[in-house]
Amino acid sequence: MTTDVSRPLIIVTGGGTGMGRDIALDQTKLGHDVLIVGRRPDPLEETRSMSAAPHRLHTAVADISTHQGTTALLDAVDGRPVKAFVAAAGGQGDFKDPGTSPEEVDEAWTEALRKNLFSAILPIEAVLPLMVDGQGRIVLIGSTAGLDGAGGPYATAKAALSGYGRDLATRVGRRGITANTLAPGFVAATDFFEAGGYGASATMIEGAASQTLVGRVGQPQDITASVRWLISEDAGWVTAQTITVNGGTVIVR
Numbered sequence: 311m312t313t314d315v316s317r318p319l320i321i322v323t324g325g326g327t328g329m330g331r332d333i334a335l336d337q338t339k340l341g342h343d344v345l346i347v348g349r350r351p352d353p354l355e356e357t358r359s360m361s362a363a364p365h366r367l368h369t370a371v372a373d374i375s376t377h378q379g380t381t382a383l384l385d386a387v388d389g390r391p392v393k394a395f396v397a398a399a400g401g402q403g404d405f406k407d408p409g410t411s412p413e414e415v416d417e418a419w420t421e422a423l424r425k426n427l428f429s430a431i432l433p434i435e436a437v438l439p440l441m442v443d444g445q446g447r448i449v450l451i452g453s454t455a456g457l458d459g460a461g462g463p464y465a466t467a468k469a470a471l472s473g474y475g476r477d478l479a480t481r482v483g484r485r486g487i488t489a490n491t492l493a494p495g496f497v498a499a500t501d502f503f504e505a506g507g508y509g510a511s512a513t514m515i516e517g518a519a520s521q522t523l524v525g526r527v528g529q530p531q532d533i534t535a536s537v538r539w540l541i542s543e544d545a546g547w548v549t550a551q552t553i554t555v556n557g558g559t560v561i562v563r
């Protein structure tokens with residue numbers, strides 16, 4: 311099947327796993343052309359194989375925390391109009407103990423900022439000229455950690471992402487493009503905790519569930535539903551916001 315290059319794309323970074331995967335599958339099911347991005351080809355291909363409309367799902371293998379990776383993504387976009395950009399790439403990594411020596415601090419904080427902030431800024435700035443005026447939607451996946459401050463370099467990077475989202479919204483508003491940050495709480499069934507090298511134990515999941523008002527942790531589908539609305543036509547008057555989706559998590563300090 312040939313690709314109609316005039317059809318607008320929805321770009322989902324981190325679309326090979328977790329929330330990004332679920333968002334991408336949802337949008338292809340709705341009939342949109344979706345381009346998913348990640349550093350590893352296998353998860354991206356797995357997402358494509360799970361799609362009910364694999365011909366609508368395109369992949370780009372790229373590390374978008376670098377300008378080289380962003381150029382590779384731009385090559386994959388190939389000048390097509392971009393209707394929405396969902397920046398789900400990111401993660402906590404092993405930033406629990408960022409160290410104290412200038413070298414350790416530099417390394418840990420640079421990595422967290424590249425992974426969670428630059429991975430959104432670099433590709434979004436690159437595709438802005440291709441975003442469809444009057445319809446364009448940008449959603450940055452932040453974190454409750456960016457609001458409550460728990461999580462060191464990761465929390466700082468996610469807080470900065472909200473700031474970037476507001477700045478972006480002011481720059482693109484007159485083009486009829488919106489930009490918002492969605493800040494999830496604890497979402498299970500993702501690679502987030504595995505990528506951190508420690509996994510999410512049953513005790514950890516129970517503890518996170520007990521801090522919510524609805525008595526359960528989130529699932530990728532909870533985030534997908536909010537993203538579906540935020541990138542829809544209906545949400546055209548919602549911009550420059552940080553929207554928390556966390557089951558009413560009570561922030562324990």
Ligand SMILES: NC(=O)c1ccc[n+]([C@@H]2O[C@H](COP(=O)([O-])OP(=O)(O)OC[C@H]3O[C@@H](n4cnc5c(N)ncnc54)[C@H](OP(=O)(O)O)[C@@H]3O)[C@@H](O)[C@H]2O)c1
Pocket residue numbers: 323324325326327328329330347348349350351353372373374375397398399400401402425429451452453454493494495496497498500501502503505
């Ligand atoms: N799960 C939670 O409880 C939770 C809570 C709040 C916020 N979040 C945020 O939600 C977003 C989605 O995470 P998730 O929970 O769905 O975890 P996940 O399954 O680990 O998804 C993260 C994705 O980002 C991709 N990625 C990471 N760095 C990248 C880079 N430099 N370039 C391209 N792709 C990159 C990873 O693929 P590759 O490794 O193949 O590159 C992976 O597919 C993240 O920003 C995370 O910080 C998660």
